[in-house]
Structure formats: C-alpha cells, structure tokens
Amino acid sequence: MAPSFDNGSSLFNFVVRDGNGVKGIVDAGISKVPQAYIQPLAEQIGKKNASKHELPPIDLSRLYGPDHDEVVKEIVRAAETLGFFQVVNHGVPVELLESLKEAAHNFFGLPPERKAVYRKEVSPTPLVKYGTSFVPEKEKALEWKDYISMAYTNDAEALQHWPVECRNVALQYLNSSLEMVRKLVEALMENLGVELHDSQIDILIGKKMVNMNFYPTCPNPELTVGVGRHSDMGTLTILLQDGIGGLYVKVPEDVDMEKKGEWVEIPPIPGALVINIGDMLQILSNGRYKSAEHRVRTTSTKSRVSIPIFTSPKPTDKIAPLPQVVEKDGVARYREFLFSDYMNSFFGNAHDGKKSLDFAQINSA
Numbered sequence: 241m242a243p244s245f246d247n248g249s250s251l252f253n254f255v256v257r258d259g260n261g262v263k264g265i266v267d268a269g270i271s272k273v274p275q276a277y278i279q280p281l282a283e284q285i286g287k288k289n290a291s292k293h294e295l296p297p298i299d300l301s302r303l304y305g306p307d308h309d310e311v312v313k314e315i316v317r318a319a320e321t322l323g324f325f326q327v328v329n330h331g332v333p334v335e336l337l338e339s340l341k342e343a344a345h346n347f348f349g350l351p352p353e354r355k356a357v358y359r360k361e362v363s364p365t366p367l368v369k370y371g372t373s374f375v376p377e378k379e380k381a382l383e384w385k386d387y388i389s390m391a392y393t394n395d396a397e398a399l400q401h402w403p404v405e406c407r408n409v410a411l412q413y414l415n416s417s418l419e420m421v422r423k424l425v426e427a428l429m430e431n432l433g434v435e436l437h438d439s440q441i442d443i444l445i446g447k448k449m450v451n452m453n454f455y456p457t458c459p460n461p462e463l464t465v466g467v468g469r470h471s472d473m474g475t476l477t478i479l480l481q482d483g484i485g486g487l488y489v490k491v492p493e494d495v496d497m498e499k500k501g502e503w504v505e506i507p508p509i510p511g512a513l514v515i516n517i518g519d520m521l522q523i524l525s526n527g528r529y530k531s532a533e534h535r536v537r538t539t540s541t542k543s544r545v546s547i548p549i550f551t552s553p554k555p556t557d558k559i560a561p562l563p564q565v566v567e568k569d570g571v572a573r574y575r576e577f578l579f580s581d582y583m584n585s586f587f588g589n590a591h592d593g594k595k596s597l598d599f600a601q602i603n604s605a
C-alpha cells in the first residue's frame with residue numbers, strides 16, 4: 241500500500257529510511273508535493289528570478305599560449321566577484337559528458353532496492369553513499385533531490401566499489417578533470433603572490449568526490465527547491481549540468497558588478513563545465529575569492545541531472561588564510577582549524593546560505 245505522503249513520519253520512512261528517495265514518491269504518482277517539501281516563502285524560487293548570467297565561457301586552451309595572462313585575469317575576476325564561471329576546452333572529452341548524464345539517468349532509473357543498498361547505514365563501502373535531500377534530519381523542508389556520492393581514494397578502489405552503472409565514466413571524468421583543476425588552483429594562487437609546487441597544490445585538492453544529483457520532475461516547482469541556498473565546502477567544484485537549467489547564483493552585495501544581491505541563472509552551455517569557488521578557497525585567500533551562494537530550482541517538465549566533482553583538503557589538514565595574503569592584508573579574517581571540524585560543522589547543519597563560513601570567521605569588533 242502506498243504510504244500517506246502527508247504524514248511526516250511515514251513520508252520520512254519511505255523516502256529517507258527505506259531509500260525510495262524523491263523519485264519514489266514521484267513514481268507513486270503524486271499530483272501535488274507533500275507538505276514536507278514545501279519551502280518557507282522566503283526560500284521559494286519564483287519564475288521572475290530568471291535573469292541569466294551571460295558571460296561567455298572561458299576557453300582554457302588559451303592558458304597554454306600567448307593569451308595566458310589574459311585568461312588568468314578572466315579566471316581571477318570571476319573568482320573575486322561571482323565565484324562561478326564556465327569553461328570550454330577543459331580537457332574532459334565532450335562525448336564523456338554525454339555518457340555521464342546517461343549513466344546518471346541509468347543509476348537513478350534502477351529499482352529502489354538496488355540504490356538503497358548504498359544508504360549510508362548499510363552501504364557495503366564507506367566510499368559510496370546514496371541519499372536524498374542534504375541533511376533530512378535537520379531540515380525544516382526537504383530538498384527535491386536524490387544523489388549518489390563516490391569518494392575517491394585510488395583508481396583500483398573506485399573501479400571495485402563505485403556502482404557498476406557509473407564507475408567507469410565517473411572515474412574518467414575525475415581523472416580527465418584533474419589537470420584543469422590543478423591549473424585553475426595554480427593560477428588563482430599565483431595571482432595572490434603565492435607560488436605552490438605541484439605537491440602543495442595536491443594538498444588543497446587532496447580529497448575528491450564525484451556526485452551524481454537527480455532532480456525528479458516536480459508537480460509544484462514554485463513551492464520547492466532542488467537544492468537550498470548554500471556554498472560548497474571545499475576548494476573548487478567542477479560541475480556538469482544537463483540542458484534543463486535551474487542553477488542560480490547570488491551576486492554578492494559587496495562586489496563591483498551589476499545586479500548586486502540578485503540571483504542570476506548559470507545557463508547550460510553544451511560542452512561546457514561550470515566551476516565554482518568553495519569555502520576553502522575563500523578562507524585561504526583571506527576573503528579575496530568568493531565561495532558562491534547558489535541554489536537549484538525544480539521543474540515540472542523533465543527530470544534534471546547534474547554531476548559535480550568536489551575537491552577539498554583532506555580531513556586531517558589544518559587550514560588557515562595563507563600567511564603571504566594575511567601579511568599583505570594586515571589582518572587574518574579567518575582562524576586556523578582542522579578541516580574535519582569544518583566538515584562536521586558543514587554536514588551537521590541544514591543548508592543556510594553562506595553561514596557555513598561562520599565556523600572560521602574572525603569577527604572584527
């Protein structure tokens with residue numbers, strides 16, 4: 241018998257505990273969203289929020305030629321303002337991008353019991369976690385999203401433990417992105433006057449994870465969110481989105497840009513990848529680079545997939561603003577902390593914009 245989706249605890253059991261996910265309630269044939277998914281008015285995403293961020297993508301092949309400095313400037317400018325930009329000629333084969341989206345649809349199209357084996361309580365491996373929403377136990381309203389997370393340790397373990405439906409493409413995606421990630425971090429550091437060896441750059445991206453997000457069609461997109469307002473916790477995020485659209489970024493209030501304080505959409509561009517600055521780059525740069533506040537709308541027409549690679553330091557790393565930058569700025573805006581403590585704080589709270597940074601912020605009087 242189908243559970244009553246308007247009874248909070250039976251919905252929670254069906255969606256979260258039994259691993260049916262949002263897809264499970266959609267497949268049950270609902271005609272309106274259950275109460276548990278209705279966002280407070282302030283979080284709902286009205287249609288009129290749809291102004292697009294029209295900057296052309298950055299051509300990364302130009303990093304290797306006479307335009308190098310110009311391209312670095314474009315990257316730095318994006319990191320200092322919106323915290324989001326798109327790239328082409330990024331080194332990830334365009335056919336692989338298509339296969340990744342297909343693999344995500346294949347995985348989420350599996351019967352619920354095949355996905356539920358990866359719920360964190362029962363997963364056969366600590367590397368793989370299937371879930372729904374962000375922290376369902378803590379959220380006032382649930383997010384309209386199911387996901388699978390695949391942590392990377394080495395190629396052999398990925399090929400052994402990641403779900404068979406997506407392991408090959410996800411690993412190729414990660415491996416073919418890494419050169420670009422290193423180059424981007426190197427360029428951003430250089431601009432701060434910090435020269436890092438490859439091994440030092442590798443520390444900033446010592447932990448890597450490939451996620452696949454699935455946003456089923458939603459009968460009431462205006463009442464729900466796919467992902468609530470948040471910034472990403474790590475160093476850089478590489479994101480593949482499909483053609484549906486719905487990724488919004490907030491233009492910070494304190495930058496010299498049009499549309500300050502407004503939400504702008506990062507439009508899907510075929511063959512491009514989206515890059516965004518995470519909290520760790522904001523902290524390391526002592527606030528010069530902006531981790532971007534973003535969110536995802538749902539739609540009633542087609543299910544959407546997105547495939548982020550999250551890079552971050554390792555849990556055991558100590559993080560603080562880079563001394564060279566603090567010296568220049570004359571003040572440290574963030575304190576030193578252990579990255580695992582930051583992670584616990586990040587995953588211990590529901591999404592709430594850029595509140596995640598409060599953990600490390602030094603409040604000036």
Ligand SMILES: O=C(O)CCC(=O)C(=O)O
Pocket residue numbers: 451453467472479481487534535536545546548
């Ligand atoms: O689906 C998207 O476009 C973005 C997802 C996202 O922000 C995340 O997974 O952190």
Ligand SMILES: [Fe+2]
Pocket residue numbers: 470471472534
């Ligand atoms: Fe995100």
